[in-house]
Each structure stands twice: as structure tokens, then as C-alpha cells.
Amino acid sequence: MSAPKYWREMAQRYRFEAAKCKKCGKVLFPPRLACPACKSREFENTRINDKGTIETYTIVRIPPSQFTDEAPYPVAIVNMGDNIRILCQVADCEPEELKIGMPVRLEFRKIQQEGKSGILAYGYKCVPE
Amino acid sequence: MRDVAVIGVGMNRWGELWNVAIRDLLAESVLKALDDAGIDSVEAMYIGCMTSGLFTDQEHLGAIGPDYSGICPVPGTRVESACASGGAAFRAAYMHVASGTADIVMAAGVEKMTDVDGGGATFALATAADQEYEVYNGITFPGLYAMMANHHMNKYGTTRDQLAQVSVKNHANGYNNELAQFRMKVTLDQVKNSVMVADPMTLLDCSPITDGSAAVILCSLDKAKEITRKRVVKVVGSGHASDTIQLAQRDDLSYLKSTELAAKQALDMAGKKITDIDFAEVHDCFSIAEIMVIEALGIAKVGKGGPATMDGVTAIDGMFPVNPSGGLKSKGHPVGATGVAQIVELTEQIRGDLDKNRQLKKANIGLAQNMGGSGASSVVHILEGV
Secondary structure, eight states: OOHHHHHTTHHHHHHOEEEEETTTOOEESSOOSSOTTTOOOOEEEEEOOSEEEEEEEEEESSOOGGGTTTOSEEEEEEEOSTTOEEEEEBOSOOGGGOOTTOEEEEEEEEEEEOTTTSOEEEEEEEEEO | OOOEEEEEEEEOOOBOOTTOOHHHHHHHHHHHHHHHHTOSOOSEEEEEOSOHHHHHSOOOHHHHHHHHTTOTTSOEEEEOBTBTHHHHHHHHHHHHHHTTSOSEEEEEEEEOOTTSOHHHHHHHHHTTSOTTTTGGGTOOHHHHHHHHHHHHHHHHOOOHHHHHHHHHHHHHHHTTOTTOSOOOOOOHHHHHHSOEEETTEEGGGBOOOOBEEEEEEEEEHHHHHHHOSSOOEEEEEEEEEEOOSSGGGSSSTTOOHHHHHHHHHHHHHHTOOGGGOOEEEOOOSBHHHHHHHHHHHTSSOTTOHHHHHHTTTTSTTSSSOBOTTOHHHHHOOOHHHHHHHHHHHHHHHHHTOSOTTTOOSSOSEEEEEEEETTTTEEEEEEEEEO
């Protein structure tokens, strides 16, 4: 992973920054240049909630190469309200505890690690509320 | 726009082809299609391929295709739309002929997937998802479809057995297809008890890693009747739609809106309803995918794809046969070739060319649905014998 590729997503991964459409109020995470609902191009900064509910999930047992040491791990799609859904790992939770409808909150966590000298990549995971 | 027909098809035996490089893998089907049409060249060539760079370090298939097929200086264009690359290449070739710019154009597809290991293949395929907001967080393609499956099971009561039945059915069909990668029958218990990949998707819910290619030749309908002595198969409908690349951003996590919209375009163009179609080849990259696709196409009611599959609606002798070739599950899924191979199957079924144990009784109108990512691209074509 190149440093700029990691660095330019920090606002979303570290601070959950999103864009709110000035015309129709739709919240976009990550931000976009055009609102898919009303085509407006004017936004204001906002943040997504840190609390949500699990809408669906899985347990990844055969991971991509960069997550070999982590598997098995749960991944969920979480509804954060405001019509925002995000995909993230579920931490501090045994796989058998996972349920659709489970309340969770986002926490700042390490996501992946690139060998001995690569970037320590951080972001959000959800944990049971 | 003028009428267009398919006049030649070719496909190699799919599998783990260690001794074949991508250049010959592609050329093998191209040459078969030329032979099938009884011609020695075309005016242009479109090549569906998702990621030959990541799988084999080879790009520039627009040159490799014509060169190793011995038809330079025919212009070649690579078309990429993840696992829908083949369908998109066919659509580009169709448009090229329909526009009147050329009379005879080839659509081919290829993927050489076994030059990397399992982790490398998982990584390469995952590039069809959102890198920063899906893949970054550790999800895989089996994982994305597993989440769709859990959503569908929770919302509609779809059962584990209903999912597994898709694999049982498609392997039973592929058993009779001599070009299929995995010609073996499987049972519900074998599917459910195979290695868990991403809950609830097991290994036998997932399509395999495959080396393979396919090619078809399109021709203006007027000229087709002069060239081929085989039954002329006309392209009567073509549709293509997109959806958000992130699964999480869709209104309904287990409904394939892009497939519904692409099918509507193709059906409207053909002036047909789904009930007018005799059979379909659909994108069963995972067992849950076929259930969601038959719902989006209207073959089953939304939420009822599982029971319809269990009741045999989509079986080879059912009311609406789906994936008589064995589908991606049994035939194999060389991602860029899949959409073109679906057209090969439609054409051969409509011609009535296949062995008795595989030939559908009623196969005059067929539909092909090819999908990219977790459903962010969907391409639908309808072919009819004339």
C-alpha cells in the first residue's frame, strides 16, 4: 500500500467524516462529488453516528492474502441511521454471538499490517454495544 | 440499428490448464469459433477479460488475441467489467455490427487464473469490489455473497438446503457437459458439509477458479443467411445496467436491481415477457446468486427463489430450465470468459446441436445474464432461433 493511498482516506477512517447534500440532505459516506439522489454538487461536512445495528454478517474463513493471520474473523454491514450503511469487521465478539439486529458501535482499531516495515493500517471496526 | 445473428461459437475444455498460456488459451476458442462459422477472419474483435495483469502479468489482450489467432491486423479491444467482462464484450461486438460499421465481429472472453495461488486469486478477484471501503476491511467475494445469503435467509426464510440445491442442480447438469471443469454430481449433504469459506457459503456453494476461454462470431442477419448452413440464431435483446459498487450502499442487500433493469431493457427490446423465454444461463457465482438472479429476472417471485429451486422449477426438466450447461458452479468460472460462454450455450441449445442427454426439449428462445462484482454490473442478452 502506498502512503498517499492510505493517507487520503484518513478523514473517513479516523474521524468518520461524511458529506451532507446541501440540497436534499442525503448523507454520503465516503463523500462524493455528486449526490446520487438529487444530482447536486454542494455538500457540507458531517460525521456519521458511531452507533448502529448489524444488518447482515459473515465470518470470513478463507481470507485474502493480507489477512491470512487474522482469519477467521466476522465482517458485518452495519446500519448507522441516516440511510448510511458501512461494511466493517466485528471485534470483541465471538462468531456465535453475532446476530442480525445486534446493536454495535464503531471503534478506532488496527485493520491490517504490511509486513515488518510497511504501513500499520488503522480504521473502524464495530464492537457489541 | 440492424438485425444481428450469432454464426459461430467455440469454447475449450475448462479446468486447471497448467500447460496452456493465456495467448493459446484465448486463441483455441477463437479458432474453434472461426471454424464453426466456416470463415478465416473477422473485421474486429472484442475480448472480455477481468484482470489478466494480476493473474498472469499480461495486459494488451487487444493485440494478443488477433496476433496468436493469426488474424492481424484485425483490431482488438479488451473489455473489462469484472466478472461481466464477457457479457460486456458481447454487447460491444453486437453494437458494432448493429451500427452497420462492420458485418462480422468476434466477441471472445478469457481468464487464466491458476498462475497465482489461492490467496493471490482471492486478492485479484476482490479488485471487483470497492478497494477502500470493502476490501480494506477484510471482505472477500464469498464473504459479500455470504452476507447477501444471510440477509435473504433472515428476510424471507430461505433455507440452507435451498441454497445447496442450486449447486446440486448445476452439478447434475454439468455432469453431462464434456467441456465442464467439474463433471461430478454432488448431494445436499456434500454441499453443506464441505469446507466453510464464509458462513454460510461452503466451498461447494462457490464457483471454482478456472482457466478457460470462449468465443462467438456476430454477423449482420442478412449476411448470416449467406454464410452459415447452421440454424441462424438472432440477438433479439440486449441490456446492461449498473448499481453501487459497494453492497452496503444498496437499498436492499439481497435484491439485484441491476439485473432487473438490464433484463427489462433486453425484454422490452425483444418485445417479450420473461414467460416467453424457454431457458436461461445465469451468473451462479455462488449458490445464493442464482436464487437472487431468478428473482430479479421474474422467474421466481421475490423471496421465493429458494422454494422454486427446491421444487424443481429451474431443473433441466423443469418449467424454466436455468443453467443447463452446469453454470459457473460446475462448468467453471474463468471470469472474463463466462459471459461469452453463456452465449455459446444459448446458441448450441437453440441450434439443437447438443448431445441428447444435454439438449433441452424446448430451446427456441434463451436468456443470458452475466454479472460483475456483488451485482454492480449486470448484462442480459436474449437470443432466438430464426
